[in-house]
Amino acid sequence: MGKDECKTMLDALNKVTACYRHLVIALGSTSDSQNLREELKKTRTKAQELAVANRTKLTSLLKDKGISKDDRAEYERLWVLFTSSVELLEVDMKRSLEIGQDFPLKVPRRHLIQTGMTGSTTTVAARAMSVQNMKYEADANIDTVDLKELETEIAQVDQMMEEMELKVQVAPWTVEAKQEAGAELKSTVSVGNSSVGIISICEEEPKETVEGETGLMKVFAGVIFTAVLLIAGILGYLVINL
Amino acid sequence: MTIKTLSQHGVQRQQMPCLTKMERMIISMQDPDMGIKLRNQRLLITVIPHAMTGADIFEWLIKKFSISDEEALHIGQIFVKYGYIYPLKEPRNLILKVDNSPYRFQTPYYWMSTRWPASELDYAIYLAKKNIRKQGELIEYEKECYNALHKRINHTWDFVVMQAREQLRASKQRRKADRIVLECQEQAYWLVNRPPPGTLDNIDHGPERRTTNTRVQLNADFYKKEIEHNRISLARNRVKSSICLESYVKYCEQYQPHDPIMQGCLPSNPWITDDIMFWNMNCETVSVPTKLRVERWSFSFMELLSDPVGRKEFLTYLEKEFSAENLCFWQACEDVRHGETSKIPGKVDEVYKQFLAPGASRWVNIDSKTMEKTLEGFKRPHRFVLDDAQMHIYFLMKKDSYPRYLKSDLYKNLLARAVVPQETKKSVLPFIHRQRHSSPSPALATQAAEDDGKTKNSNSFKSNSGTASRL
Numbered sequence: 001m002g003k004d005e006c007k008t009m010l011d012a013l014n015k016v017t018a019c020y021r022h023l024v025i026a027l028g029s030t031s032d033s034q035n036l037r038e039e040l041k042k043t044r045t046k047a048q049e050l051a052v053a054n055r056t057k058l059t060s061l062l063k064d065k066g067i068s069k070d071d072r073a074e075y076e077r078l079w080v081l082f083t084s085s086v087e088l089l090e091v092d093m094k095r096s097l098e099i100g101q102d103f104p105l106k107v108p109r110r111h112l113i114q115t116g117m118t119g120s121t122t123t124v125a126a127r128a129m130s131v132q133n134m135k136y137e138a139d140a141n142i143d144t145v146d147l148k149e150l151e152t153e154i155a156q157v158d159q160m161m162e163e164m165e166l167k168v169q170v171a172p173w174t175v176e177a178k179q180e181a182g183a184e185l186k187s188t189v190s191v192g193n194s195s196v197g198i199i200s201i202c203e204e205e206p207k208e209t210v211e212g213e214t215g216l217m218k219v220f221a222g223v224i225f226t227a228v229l230l231i232a233g234i235l236g237y238l239v240i241n242l
Numbered sequence: 243m244t245i246k247t248l249s250q251h252g253v254q255r256q257q258m259p260c261l262t263k264m265e266r267m268i269i270s271m272q273d274p275d276m277g278i279k280l281r282n283q284r285l286l287i288t289v290i291p292h293a294m295t296g297a298d299i300f301e302w303l304i305k306k307f308s309i310s311d312e313e314a315l316h317i318g319q320i321f322v323k324y325g326y327i328y329p330l331k332e333p334r335n336l337i338l339k340v341d342n343s344p345y346r347f348q349t350p351y352y353w354m355s356t357r358w359p360a361s362e363l364d365y366a367i368y369l370a371k372k373n374i375r376k377q378g379e380l381i382e383y384e385k386e387c388y389n390a391l392h393k394r395i396n397h398t399w400d401f402v403v404m405q406a407r408e409q410l411r412a413s414k415q416r417r418k419a420d421r422i423v424l425e426c427q428e429q430a431y432w433l434v435n436r437p438p439p440g441t442l443d444n445i446d447h448g449p450e451r452r453t454t455n456t457r458v459q460l461n462a463d464f465y466k467k468e469i470e471h472n473r474i475s476l477a478r479n480r481v482k483s484s485i486c487l488e489s490y491v492k493y494c495e496q497y498q499p500h501d502p503i504m505q506g507c508l509p510s511n512p513w514i515t516d517d518i519m520f521w522n523m524n525c526e527t528v529s530v531p532t533k534l535r536v537e538r539w540s541f542s543f544m545e546l547l548s549d550p551v552g553r554k555e556f557l558t559y560l561e562k563e564f565s566a567e568n569l570c571f572w573q574a575c576e577d578v579r580h581g582e583t584s585k586i587p588g589k590v591d592e593v594y595k596q597f598l599a600p601g602a603s604r605w606v607n608i609d610s611k612t613m614e615k616t617l618e619g620f621k622r623p624h625r626f627v628l629d630d631a632q633m634h635i636y637f638l639m640k641k642d643s644y645p646r647y648l649k650s651d652l653y654k655n656l657l658a659r660a661v662v663p664q665e666t667k668k669s670v671l672p673f674i675h676r677q678r679h680s681s682p683s684p685a686l687a688t689q690a691a692e693d694d695g696k697t698k699n700s701n702s703f704k705s706n707s708g709t710a711s712r713l
Contacts, residue, residue: 011404014401014404014405014408015408015411015412017405017408018405018408018409018411018412019408019412021409022409022412022413024351025349025351025352025424025427026349027349027350027351028349028350028351029349029350030292031420077397077400080397080398080401081398081400081401081404084363084398084401085401085405087363088363088405091358091361094358095351095358098357099350099351102265102350103350109273111269111270111272111273112272113268113269113272113347113348113349113350114272114280114291114292114347115292115346115347115348115349115423115427116283116290116291116292116293116346116347116419116423117349117419117420117423117424118291118419118420119416119417119419119420121416123415123416124412124413124415124416126415127411127412127415128412172397172398173397175397175398176396176397177396177397177398177399177400178400179399179400179403180392181388181389181392181399182373182378183403184370184373184374184403184406184407185373185374185377185378
């Protein structure tokens with residue numbers, strides 16, 4: 001069915017956009033490197049391909065006059081999601097151009113910002129490209145060469161968005177979201193729990209300890225304390241009686 | 243059709259200069275030899291590098307720029323305020339403490355930028371992510387923002403949820419230390435850009451101006467216009483501030499005795515003493531003006547013309563000199579400029595017949611070029627069609643009649659006759675309750691004045707035309 005196809009494609013685009021943003025955040029910091037630039041380039045290309053595919057599919061569906069009202073509402077909703085995704089992508093591309101220009105890699109004195117992030121972003125890129133392992137095959141001067149390509153790609157995306165605006169007239173205020181507020185809490189048990197304990201470091205508690213582990217430790221301490229008390233009680237009783 | 247959040251906000255195409263300077267300083271702090279010495283932050287199991295203490299930052303600033311303690315502290319505060327450096331221990335308290343409290347640099351993506359203001363969509367995604375992570379336990383103001391955003395960008399809320407989930411999944415691919423840093427960075431970014439209620443908004447953007455409606459096409463035409471605009475701006479007349487300020491001081495000195503607030507007004511300030519004599523003595527139709535008022539006419543020609551009594555006096559003078567038609571013409575032009583649009587063609591016709599037509603009863607002397615231009619404009623009369631002619635006559639009067647008027651006997655006699663009101667004696671008992679009578683409605687007063695003025699004007703017109711015909 002057209003709708004399901006659209007949805008899967010949109011999900012894919014969404015995933016790649018999220019990964020791209022993640023990679024752009026790492027630009028200019030200490031996790032920046034040759035590999036990161038290449039990952040950015042590959043993710044970007046994939047995102048663009050997906051965007052074009054999505055656009056063709058959705059425009060053809062929306063142009064079809066013979067679809068029912070519900071279907072049309074659904075496609076309009078998907079269209080709005082698609083355009084938001086592309087906007088996000090466009091902004092991230094422009095920012096990556098800016099930051100990429102400010103932080104060239106092949107200079108004698110590299111001034112990457114020491115942000116505390118030192119790991120690599122290979123796994124994120126692998127997720128974006130839907131591959132097991134990433135292969136790196138770019139030249140040494142990818143950071144400068146890539147920027148030029150990036151500029152042309154940004155222009156292309158801009159143009160695509162303008163065309164989209166002109167061809168498809170979807171009024172955003174007529175689209176209603178399917179999810180209500182707080183919907184994200186419902187189905188994402190797996191995403192939250194494992195990182196809850198660790199993440200609370202940065203939060204309100206000024207302690208530099210991990211919350212989940214403190215809880216455990218408290219329980220341990222309580223158990224040991226009661227055990228000691230018990231033993232002391234028993235010993236005392238024995239002493240008194242003997 | 244989509245809502246383009248960025249282009250609607252009149253985004254500046256350049257980063258603010260102060261922010262560029264701050265960025266440069268941050269980059270110089272990264273220098274492996276001359277930069278700040280960094281330490282490791284030890285959490286229970288993980289070790290995260292690249293932390294520094296507030297004291298480190300403070301000392302580095304003093305050493306690098308050879309500045310005083312206060313200045314270094316101030317600059318350090320600015321860095322933290324604008325989000326280039328964020329505190330690790332008390333993230334909501336964006337100040338620089340010059341002791342062992344740890345700080346860290348913010349990643350360039352999250353730097354303060356006027357080119358890329360923090361958008362609502364991003365904030366919504368951040369709140370959704372936080373919601374997921376904390377299982378719905380958001381802070382009060384965040385909950386409110388969340389609900390407000392849900393209403394405002396409802397059309398793309400599904401995208402927000404989808405993107406939030408995906409971003410969380412993407413960050414799970416990193417190792418733990420990096421994940422912690424990512425969380426802290428993002429939180430610091432949003433604390434700076436969406437400060438909780440009650441804290442100072444460090445980045446005061448001012449009210450939003452949604453002036454740019456459409457995308458600007460960056461094509462040849464646009465650049466040509468920009469070049470032209472810049473060329474004109476360069477060629478603009480500039481006055482040195484020393485000269486400007488001198489004339490400003492002179493102006494203030496000249497007008498100070500006339501300012502009721504600075505100098506006090508005689509007889510007394512009506513708002514304080516309930517005595518309206520001040521207004522009565524300075525109203526438009528008084529027969530004997532106050533001395534200050536008459537002196538003011540000598541400051542500039544515009545002062546004379548803007549005072550109705552002054553205008554009347556000037557008219558009497560001009561009648562003696564047989565050049566009254568200039569002032570009448572000027573007045574008629576003013577009437578066209580400020581009057582009703584529907585009456586403009588009629589008025590312009592009148593003006594033409596009375597003043598500009600060859601052989602008119604009150605012909606004014608305008609040079610041929612201006613006359614031609616004005617006559618051209620008469621084909622399509624609009625509000626400002628008589629502007630050039632009016633300007634010409636204005637300058638004629640200013641250069642010629644006005645100086646002579648100021649030297650004339652008429653003016654000097656008036657000055658001598660002018661009244662200097664006595665300051666009212668303050669009553670012995672300052673808090674005696676004065677008899678308060680209700681003042682007449684201002685609407686009636688202005689109506690009466692208008693009617694008065696109109697009849698006077700029409701009378702003067704008629705009488706003038708009479709004298710001219712006799713000549």
